[in-house]
Amino acid sequence: MTSASTSPLTALAGLPGVSDAVDRAREACTQLRWHNALRRRVPEASAESRVRGARASALLEGAEFPVDLVRDVMRGADEAPGGDARGAALQGAIQATAQTEQLLSVVRTAPAQALARLHTAAAAGLVPDDALGRPRMTGERVAELTELGPAPDAAQAAARLRGVVDLIASSAGAPGVLVAAVAHAEIASARPFVHGNALVARALERLLLQSTGVDPTGTVVIEAGRARESAAGYQGALAAYSSGGSEGVRLWLEHSAEAVVAGAAEATRICDAVLAGRLTPRP
Numbered sequence: 001m002t003s004a005s006t007s008p009l010t011a012l013a014g015l016p017g018v019s020d021a022v023d024r025a026r027e028a029c030t031q032l033r034w035h036n037a038l039r040r041r042v043p044e045a046s047a048e049s050r051v052r053g054a055r056a057s058a059l060l061e062g063a064e065f066p067v068d069l070v071r072d073v074m075r076g077a078d079e080a081p082g083g084d085a086r087g088a089a090l091q092g093a094i095q096a097t098a099q100t101e102q103l104l105s106v107v108r109t110a111p112a113q114a115l116a117r118l119h120t121a122a123a124a125g126l127v128p129d130d131a132l133g134r135p136r137m138t139g140e141r142v143a144e145l146t147e148l149g150p151a152p153d154a155a156q157a158a159a160r161l162r163g164v165v166d167l168i169a170s171s172a173g174a175p176g177v178l179v180a181a182v183a184h185a186e187i188a189s190a191r192p193f194v195h196g197n198a199l200v201a202r203a204l205e206r207l208l209l210q211s212t213g214v215d216p217t218g219t220v221v222i223e224a225g226r227a228r229e230s231a232a233g234y235q236g237a238l239a240a241y242s243s244g245g246s247e248g249v250r251l252w253l254e255h256s257a258e259a260v261v262a263g264a265a266e267a268t269r270i271c272d273a274v275l276a277g278r279l280t281p282r283p
Contacts, residue, residue, distance in 0.1 A: 009174045012182070015250040021257035022177045028264035029215050037271035038217050046101075046218040048270045048279055050074065054090075054097040056223035057202045060231050061089035074098060088126055092196055096122040096203040097223075100210075104218075107207050111168035115161070115187075118203050122196035135161050135192040142191045145198060147235050148242045151191040160190035168208065176212025180205045180222075181256035189242040202226065209260070221266040225259030 013019050032038070037045050048071075055070040063086035072078035074094055081087035099121040107114040116133035123132055135158040136142060142151050151157065164186045171179045187201035202223050209215040209222060226234050237255035240248035273279050 009171075009178050009182070012178055012249065012253060013175060015246060015253065018178075018250060018253045018257070021254045022175055025177050025257040025260035025264075026214065028261040029220060032215075032219065032264045032267050032271075033217065035268060035271040037274040038219065041274050042217050042219070044274050044279065045267070045271050047074075048274070049219045049221050049267060050097050050101065052221045052266060052270065053202075053206060053223040054094045056221065056227045057097060057199060058086075058090040058093040059227050060198065060202070060223070060234055061093065062086070062231065063089035063093075065090055070094065089199075092122045092124075092126065092199050095124065096196070096199045097206065100203050100207045101218075103207055104211055107204075107211050108168060108171070111165045114207065115165070115200065115204065118200045118207075119193050119196055122199040122203070123193065127195050131194050136194045140194050142194055142197070144191055144195065145188060145235070145238070148189055148239050157190045157192040160186055161192040171208075171212065174212075176209060176214035177257055177260055178253065179212055180208035180214070181253055183208055184256070185238060185241040185252055188238050214260070215264075215267075219267040219270060220260060220263040221270070222259055222263040224266045225261070225263035228259065228262045 013022065051071045051074050052067060054074065055065060055067050058065060058070075065081075065086075069078060070090070073080050073090075080091040080094065082091075096118050099118055103114045103117060119134075120132040131140070136154050138154045140154065145151075152160065164183050167179065167183060167186075184201045184205040187204060188198050191197045193200065206218075206220075206222050209220060210218040214220075215222075233255075237252050241252035242248070270279075
């Protein structure tokens with residue numbers, strides 16, 4: 001990674017408190033790796049992480065559902081409730097989160113492709129087929145995350161999406177917590193897609209934490225960490241980032257690192273449940 005590509009993240013790491021927060025996040029993930037469940041039962045733990053991640057991502061969209069239902073939908077034993085915005089949010093969260101398992105090998109080498117596939121998963125059935133997997137065009141409106149202020153116009157949003165692609169492609173050696181946090185915030189605040197921006201942003205963060213080695217087993221429930229202070233806390237942190245000031249960016253990055261710590265704690269609870277045999281699917 002060249003100095004030109006590392007310098008923006010290096011500057012962010014130098015903001016007050018950010019480096020220490022990132023260190024705490026790394027340490028929480030390091031400690032998680034020693035859990036006995038992650039010696040031989042990673043697939044079970046990571047699958048349950050995706051279940052709880054999808055549930056938390058839907059919750060941040062205002063759609064709360066029992067974890068047993070989400071688990072059953074993800075394993076094909078039930079269907080997501082249909083007919084309203086809550087059911088659509090759950091379906092989008094499940095599909096985008098599930099897609100992360102398939103994109104681990106390509107997100108760093110072909111980030112534009114990974115983003116297109118995440119958006120297709122998050123918004124399938126909710127926008128016209130020709131709007132899936134591409135940035136919105138001039139004249140197409142987005143009505144999401146209005147608490148962040150007006151969305152950038154289509155050209156600006158597309159440029160920021162390209163910036164995320166460049167960030168990911170050149171992120172080798174950069175702190176994974178910061179790469180994931182900035183990519184998340186840029187997608188959410190730029191809102192490059194007609195629909196499903198926050199779902200894509202959270203799925204991308206999960207994917208980047210794993211692909212950069214912060215969470216190599218894919219068990220950290222970063223979405224639950226984001227939801228730890230309610231949707232209002234998450235939206236407030238995003239609004240701080242979107243304000244454009246260094247203090248707002250610092251607050252978002254600290255919130256992000258704390259979300260990793262909380263997500264690692266949720267992963268520990270998952271691993272405990274795996275060892276105790278408490279995740280056996282219902283008949």
